[in-house]
Amino acid sequence: MMKNCVTALQKSAKMLSHSTGPVSAIVKNQAVRSLCSAASKYNFETLKLSTPQPFVVHVELNRPDRLNAFNKRMWIELGQCFSQLHDDPDCRAIVLSGGSAKHFTAGIDLMDMMKLGQQLGEIEDIGRKARLFEGLIKLYQDSISSLERCYKPVIAAVHTACVGAGVDLITAADVRYCTRDAWFQVKEVDIGMAADVGTLQRLPKVIGSQSLARELCLTARKFKSDEAHACGLVSSVFDSREEMVKKAIELATQIAGKSPIAVQGTKKNMVYSLDHTNQEGLDQIREMNMANLQSEDFINAVMAQQSKDEMPVFS
Numbered sequence: 001m002m003k004n005c006v007t008a009l010q011k012s013a014k015m016l017s018h019s020t021g022p023v024s025a026i027v028k029n030q031a032v033r034s035l036c037s038a039a040s041k042y043n044f045e046t047l048k049l050s051t052p053q054p055f056v057v058h059v060e061l062n063r064p065d066r067l068n069a070f071n072k073r074m075w076i077e078l079g080q081c082f083s084q085l086h087d088d089p090d091c092r093a094i095v096l097s098g099g100s101a102k103h104f105t106a107g108i109d110l111m112d113m114m115k116l117g118q119q120l121g122e123i124e125d126i127g128r129k130a131r132l133f134e135g136l137i138k139l140y141q142d143s144i145s146s147l148e149r150c151y152k153p154v155i156a157a158v159h160t161a162c163v164g165a166g167v168d169l170i171t172a173a174d175v176r177y178c179t180r181d182a183w184f185q186v187k188e189v190d191i192g193m194a195a196d197v198g199t200l201q202r203l204p205k206v207i208g209s210q211s212l213a214r215e216l217c218l219t220a221r222k223f224k225s226d227e228a229h230a231c232g233l234v235s236s237v238f239d240s241r242e243e244m245v246k247k248a249i250e251l252a253t254q255i256a257g258k259s260p261i262a263v264q265g266t267k268k269n270m271v272y273s274l275d276h277t278n279q280e281g282l283d284q285i286r287e288m289n290m291a292n293l294q295s296e297d298f299i300n301a302v303m304a305q306q307s308k309d310e311m312p313v314f315s
């Protein structure tokens with residue numbers, strides 16, 4: 001049965017390779033193209049993009065003189081960056097780090113918030129002030145959610161402080177690493193607000209404990225890398241920033257070497273399943289795999305597994 005299946009797959013693969021020409025040359029060209037693409041293709045003021053490995057994009061927060069605090073421009077650029085990477089065929093996995101700044105991020109830019117206060121002071125009507133806030137909060141929520149909406153897996157690499165909006169940001173990522181000197185703080189209650197761009201929704205699911213999540217969100221207690229590791233917020237802790245980023249890039253490279261159809265379908269379904277019943281999740285993956293199992297990736301990967309060859313290079 002299995003033999004028949006593999007023969008059928010081999011036939012399909014042969015047909016595909018005839019119809020598409022020499023796949024390996026195409027893939028090689030793609031890999032070369034992808035290596036030099038991110039830095040030249042993307043031009044953001046608050047983010048720095050590079051391509052350390054083929055199909056791996058490294059996004060660095062880039063406001064080192066303000067401890068990577070989120071000003072309005074950074075909120076906007078983060079949203080643009082991840083929605084563009086979602087559609088970028090040269091990107092298959094993403095590493096998100098704090099770059100050269102002293103901290104991963106100091107959270108929302110408090111100077112920016114003061115400016116907003118001045119802007120609000122010029123508006124008299126409460127309904128119009130509220131409308132301004134609605135637009136702003138939605139913009140900021142969408143910025144964070146863009147990591148989750150992006151089909152390409154995002155690995156967040158956190159060093160030293162990750163405060164307020166930083167926790168919102170990393171809980172929307174797929175995998176989190178941190179350095180031993182990292183610490184985290186859901187700081188919002190300390191600045192007189194309920195967190196409103198994702199932490200309250202995502203943190204309990206990420207760590208799997210309502211009790212601990214509520215304790216952290218209600219008290220703004222700082223917690224260190226050992227606790228973050230023990231509760232599952234991060235999956236690995238590293239002695240230095242360099243080692244962490246190196247390992248994050250290695251993980252991204254491993255993911256980027258697998259079938260993009262399989263990887264992106266996996267992320268899409270795991271995100272969907274977070275807030276749907278098991279049956280709804282199963283229904284969604286069935287609909288998706290009706291198409292995806294007809295992909296050349298499936299054929300090539302099954303053949304490689306069966307013949308114990310190296311995993312194929314995917315176009």
Ligand SMILES: CCC/C=C/C=C/C(=O)SCCNC(=O)CCNC(=O)[C@H](O)C(C)(C)COP(=O)(O)OP(=O)(O)OC[C@H]1O[C@@H](n2cnc3c(N)ncnc32)[C@H](O)[C@@H]1OP(=O)(O)O
Nearest residue numbers: 069106107108109110111137140161163164165187188197
């Ligand atoms: C609709 C809204 C949705 C989003 C909501 C998000 C909410 C949040 O993010 S709540 C959290 C807000 N952030 C904070 O309260 C953090 C405040 N900063 C600190 O606690 C410390 O700076 C920190 C522990 C992060 C780092 O301490 P360190 O000793 O290493 O540095 P400092 O000497 O304190 O700071 C150096 C300069 O950076 C400026 N700075 C620090 N944080 C911010 C910030 N969040 N926004 C703007 N600027 C910040 C600080 O004032 C120093 O500036 P200067 O004196 O000019 O050198």
